[in-house]
Amino acid sequence: MSVAREDVTTPVIVGRSSSHFTRIARIFAAELRVDYSFRVLRDLLSSNPEDYGGNPALRIPVLQTPRGVWFGALNVCRELRRMSSLTPHVVWPEELEAPVLANAQELVLQAMSTEVTLIMSKLGGTAESAHQSKMRTGLTNMMAWLEQNATTVLATLPSNRDLSFLEVTLFCLVRHLEFREVLPMTSYEELNAFCQKFETRASAMETTFRFDT
Numbered sequence: 001m002s003v004a005r006e007d008v009t010t011p012v013i014v015g016r017s018s019s020h021f022t023r024i025a026r027i028f029a030a031e032l033r034v035d036y037s038f039r040v041l042r043d044l045l046s047s048n049p050e051d052y053g054g055n056p057a058l059r060i061p062v063l064q065t066p067r068g069v070w071f072g073a074l075n076v077c078r079e080l081r082r083m084s085s086l087t088p089h090v091v092w093p094e095e096l097e098a099p100v101l102a103n104a105q106e107l108v109l110q111a112m113s114t115e116v117t118l119i120m121s122k123l124g125g126t127a128e129s130a131h132q133s134k135m136r137t138g139l140t141n142m143m144a145w146l147e148q149n150a151t152t153v154l155a156t157l158p159s160n161r162d163l164s165f166l167e168v169t170l171f172c173l174v175r176h177l178e179f180r181e182v183l184p185m186t187s188y189e190e191l192n193a194f195c196q197k198f199e200t201r202a203s204a205m206e207t208t209f210r211f212d213t
C-alpha cells in the first residue's frame with residue numbers, strides 16, 4: 001500500500017483506518033496483493049459526496065479504479081478479487097447455503113450497521129433514545145448468537161477455503177466493538193479464539209484499527 005498518492009493507474013481506497021467496513025476492503029486488498037493508495041475521509045460528518053469518493057450514500061469504503069468507482073465493502077472486495085493476479089479460493093456470501101452460515105453473514109453485517117448507527121448517533125451528541133437502546137439490545141443478542149454458533153459456523157465453511165467474506169467481516173466486527181468500546185468483548189470466548197487465530201494473518205496485522213491523524 002502507498003499512502004495519499006493518487007493517479008489514474010493505482011486504485012484508490014477511500015476510507016478510515018478506524019472503520020470496520022474499510023478494514024474489510026483493506027484485508028482483501030492485502031490478501032489479494034492488490035496495491036492501492038489510501039485516501040482518508042477526514043470528516044465523518046461531511047455531507048459532500050466528493051469526500052466519499054463520489055458515494056451518494058456518504059459512506060466508506062469506496063474503491064476508485066481506471067474501470068470505475070465501487071461503493072461498499074462487498075463490491076470493493078469483489079473488484080479487488082477481479083483485479084488480482086492471484087486465484088485464492090474465496091467464499092462469497094451467495095455461496096453460504098446452510099442456514100447457520102447465511103444467518104451468521106446476515107447478523108455480522110447487521111451488527112456492523114447497528115454499531116455504525118450507535119457510534120454516529122453518539123457523535124450527534126444526544127442522550128440515548130428508546131430506539132438506540134433497542135439497537136443496543138439487538139446488538140447484544142446478535143453477538144450472543146454469533147458466540148453460540150461460532151464453532152459450527154467455522155466447521156461448516158468449506159475446509160479448502162483460503163478466505164471467506166464471512167470470516168473477514170466477523171473479525172472486523174469483533175475487534176471494532178472492542179476498539180470503539182461499544183460492547184465489552186472479553187466474555188465472548190469462541191469469538192476471541194477465532195480472532196486470535198485470524199489476526200496471525202499479515203493482512204490483519206497490517207490493518208490494525210487506529211484513528212487517522
Ligand SMILES: N[C@@H](CCC(=O)N[C@@H](CS)C(=O)NCC(=O)O)C(=O)O
Nearest residue numbers: 019020021059060061072073116120
Ligand atoms: N453498506 C456499506 C456500509 C458502510 C458504512 O456504514 N461505513 C461507515 C463507516 S464504518 C460509514 O461510512 N459511516 C458514515 C455514516 O454513517 O455517516 C458497506 O457495506 O460498505
